[in-house]
Amino acid sequence: MKKTGTYQFASKPSIVSTAVSVGPLEKVSPFHPHFDFIYEDERIGQETNEKGHSQLIEDTCNMAVTKGGFQLQDIDLLLAGDLVNEMTPTNFAARQLATPFMGMFSACATSVSSLITASFFLETKLMDKVMFGAASQHNAVERQFRYPIEYGAQKPPTGQWTVTGGGYGILSHHQTGKPYVHSATIGQVMDCECTDPLDMGSAMAPAAFDTIQKHLAQNKGTSYDFVMTGDLGKNGFSILQELIKSSGVSSYLVDNYRDAGAEFYGNEEKFLSGASGAGCSATVYYGPIYAELLAGKWKKILLVATGALLSPLSFQQGETIPCIAHAVELSME
Amino acid sequence: MIVSVIIAFIVGGLVCVIGQLLFDVAKLTPAHTLSLMVVIGSVLDGFGLYEPFIDFAGAGATIPITSFGNSLTHGALQEAEKHGFIGVLTGMFEVTSSGISAAIIFGVIAAILFKSKGKVS
Incomplete structure (x- = not known):
């Protein structure tokens, strides 16, 4: 298998x-x-x-x-x-x-x-x-x-x-009263043949979807407060939601999906589709989300950070943009 | 006077529309688009078509970057008539040297005076 x-x-x-x-x-x-x-x-x-x-x-x-x-x-x-x-x-x-x-x-x-x-x-x-x-x-x-x-x-x-x-x-090591890592899914590189480095959300959405699907399939019956992707942005996040809707993954008891990049700058239009960068998911996950876990607001969440694996050279040489998503499930007792 | 201003405005705008379509439809990068426009201007002048275009549209033809390509070819051909093959090399930058020097000098001044930062659209 x-x-x-x-x-x-x-x-x-x-x-x-x-x-x-x-x-x-x-x-x-x-x-x-x-x-x-x-x-x-x-x-x-x-x-x-x-x-x-x-x-x-x-x-x-x-x-x-x-x-x-x-x-x-x-x-x-x-x-x-x-x-x-x-x-x-x-x-x-x-x-x-x-x-x-x-x-x-x-x-x-x-x-x-x-x-x-x-x-x-x-x-x-x-x-x-x-x-x-x-x-x-x-x-x-x-x-x-x-x-x-x-x-x-x-x-x-x-x-x-x-x-x-x-x-x-x-x-x-485990400490009561602190959020802990319950499980994780290591993603695989996905390539949807996207080539536009100014639209990485669309390129990353299928990778996020694949990892979410794999993780939820291994944890059937678990109920999550939410699943939060990293930096798909408003555009990529809507593609992810389409993918989820058409596949019926939501039947695994998750109805609340969020994206750190789409939420990061609120509704400020000047930031276009939203935030990206390695610091986007890192600051949201380990700042506000961690604080809310610690305060007991959430019991179980799935964090799915997304990455576009391109280099300026690979893009100039006409290569597509392969992407990856890694998921970690955090719990609070 | 007013008529030529209007023609220049519309024609110059249309050249920019072509550039925008190269960004949005052909998905070219700004660098590719810029190079392509220069090459188009240069080729048009090679066929003797850019001068009539300037006569018709005035600033609408001389302000867009295509005019830089026109100047490159123009200078090269002019000097080639006077000095033969070597004139192609010396002439290319004869007409355009003021534009290139200005870009370098103002670039240096801006770099000394300002610190670059991200542009919020």
Whole structure:
């Protein structure tokens, strides 16, 4: 039988602390009360966008450690990534943090792929505290994947806005009163032959659908407060809803679907189809959603981070945009 | 006077419509669209068609980027008449040099004075 990539974590590893910080534009987000820190400067007080990106990661990781009442030397491993070439922002931040470190890349799905990987490490009991997460900085990412910032190119309505922000958490052994990782589904790369990098939502929706379907099929009878995708945006999210409706997946007791990217900037039209970037799902999942789990508002949710696996070069060479989605099921007792 | 202004406005606008259609329908990138428009202007001048177009539409023909392609070919052909093959190379930038230099100089000034940031549409 073909493996579905779904795993249950018997040890129920708990997310014991999280921290989220964002840039100045993200103040307009309806999620902003749950962001731990909002920078006034989009370069995070640094000389270049990339240095600012790195600083944001370093600051937010430090915040997650402090908020949990830990010290950096307690961290067994940092699993994190971003979207910039060779992941220098995360690599450089890890140089300052000086914890054991492994870079993770699943594009905008890194927020969840890092948490899933951390869950496996916890399950082995070889590690006690693993820090996970992802970040993006608008200018550094847009200039790599789209156009030079100076160029001021206009985007079509399907275009999305890369979030400046990072979300990090610390996963440890089970603790009552803290949300824990119940199960996860590792996605497979899907390609719907989409080629437009200014419409990544449409490209990612089938990957999200595939992962959701696989996860729910393995957890029949479970009732979820909601299923939340990462950064499909308003456009991609409507495609996902169509896919779900036409397939009847909703019969698995989920009637509440949400998308972090579509909700991120509220109804601000200037952000077009919504938010994207590795920092989009990371800040929403580990900021507001984590806070609401902790407060007991939600009992069981499925987070499905989505990633478009293109590079500027692959796009220029006419390649299609393969996509991936990883799902993690968080529970609160 | 008024009539030529109206013609320039409409013709220049139509050239831009072609550019917008290349974005939206043909799904070309801005870089591809820009290059294509320059090449079209250049080829049109090669067939001697751009000068009559300027006579008809005035600024409607000289302001869009197609006119840059026209200038490249124009300069090359002019110099080629005077100096033969080597004139093709020297002439290409003779007419366009002011435009290119202006782009570089103003670009440098803007880069010194301002910090780039993301554009909210």
